[in-house]
Amino acid sequence: MFDREIIAEHLVKRYNGSVIAVNEVSFKVNSGEIFGFLGPNGAGKSTTISMLTTRSLPTGGRATVCGYDVERQASDVRRLAGVALQEIGLDPLMKSIEMLVIQAQLFGMSRTQAQKRAEELLEIVKLSDVTDRPVGKYSGGMRRRLDLAMALAHEPAVLFLDEPTTGLDPASRRDIWAEVRRLNRELGMTIFLTTQYLEEADELADRVAIINHGQIVAAGQPAELKAQLGGDAINLTFADDATVERARKQLSDMTNRTQVDRNILRLYLANAAAAVPAVINRLQQTGLQPSSLTLTQPTLDDVFLQVTGQRFTVEPEVEDKVA
Numbered sequence: 001m002f003d004r005e006i007i008a009e010h011l012v013k014r015y016n017g018s019v020i021a022v023n024e025v026s027f028k029v030n031s032g033e034i035f036g037f038l039g040p041n042g043a044g045k046s047t048t049i050s051m052l053t054t055r056s057l058p059t060g061g062r063a064t065v066c067g068y069d070v071e072r073q074a075s076d077v078r079r080l081a082g083v084a085l086q087e088i089g090l091d092p093l094m095k096s097i098e099m100l101v102i103q104a105q106l107f108g109m110s111r112t113q114a115q116k117r118a119e120e121l122l123e124i125v126k127l128s129d130v131t132d133r134p135v136g137k138y139s140g141g142m143r144r145r146l147d148l149a150m151a152l153a154h155e156p157a158v159l160f161l162d163e164p165t166t167g168l169d170p171a172s173r174r175d176i177w178a179e180v181r182r183l184n185r186e187l188g189m190t191i192f193l194t195t196q197y198l199e200e201a202d203e204l205a206d207r208v209a210i211i212n213h214g215q216i217v218a219a220g221q222p223a224e225l226k227a228q229l230g231g232d233a234i235n236l237t238f239a240d241d242a243t244v245e246r247a248r249k250q251l252s253d254m255t256n257r258t259q260v261d262r263n264i265l266r267l268y269l270a271n272a273a274a275a276v277p278a279v280i281n282r283l284q285q286t287g288l289q290p291s292s293l294t295l296t297q298p299t300l301d302d303v304f305l306q307v308t309g310q311r312f313t314v315e316p317e318v319e320d321k322v323a
Helices: 045-052 074-080 096-106 111-124 140-151 170-187 198-204 222-227 241-254 272-285 300-308
Strands: 006-015 019-029 034-038 060-065 081-084 158-162 190-194 207-212 215-220 233-237 257-261 264-268 292-296
Touching (some): 019 207, 111 140, 140 158, 170 198, 222 300, 241 257, 241 264
Parallel strands (some): 034 207, 081 158
């Protein structure tokens, strides 16, 4: 039985000879794992997934999917991998059942087999009641689910999902989450997931890697990465950036790690709640008055900010309406 691993070894992608989009990226996705791949816009996420799915050739290094080299054995990779990318290439004039039958036949199924597989997939993604409607009449959430079905037509061993829930309403997003979990749990499918939503990665991924400026800057289980920031955090909001910096200098000896996020100073402490009186007393002694104080636990957003220097930005949650 073939493995279901994804392995990148010193993967490099250059454009025009000098622009480096991916720089010596290495990681291993284990068989049957959900792997979250995160990074700011332009960090190299889509370029990496393009190379892993044979849509783009690496400039250097190598990668394998299910044991097959993405350059030398591209046809084997495409046979075993399902791909649902950001750009949904669905013909608006066709019906979902027609598209799925054609997709299945492209992978060698007979007409009868393809028809059966298409009907199964439409049940799985909850579109079996709208098969008489052209795809152009589908909502954004329905198109996302159909795109997922298209990627599953040939029963892949590995599934690449490039921001599969971007722009969906919360209910549609959770439907996709449920299906991703089912595929992983029941079929043992390895899933490589890029996402705009850190909550999504925290919810679904067994491990995550964060890429920034073409390089991996953090990797591990979400809980491990959050634990590395320290314990709970005291969040102090001030009037402006200058006051935040003054407060950081005054409080730096009370914690091993601080983080500045716009006009918020975050102090990571093993026992944050117990440290609040001492923090307030120090601020009062130096004439600094925060406008608010809250206690929080570290999140993946905090990890992302720590390793990239910026917040994870998300597009507005607006789903297309049914026409």
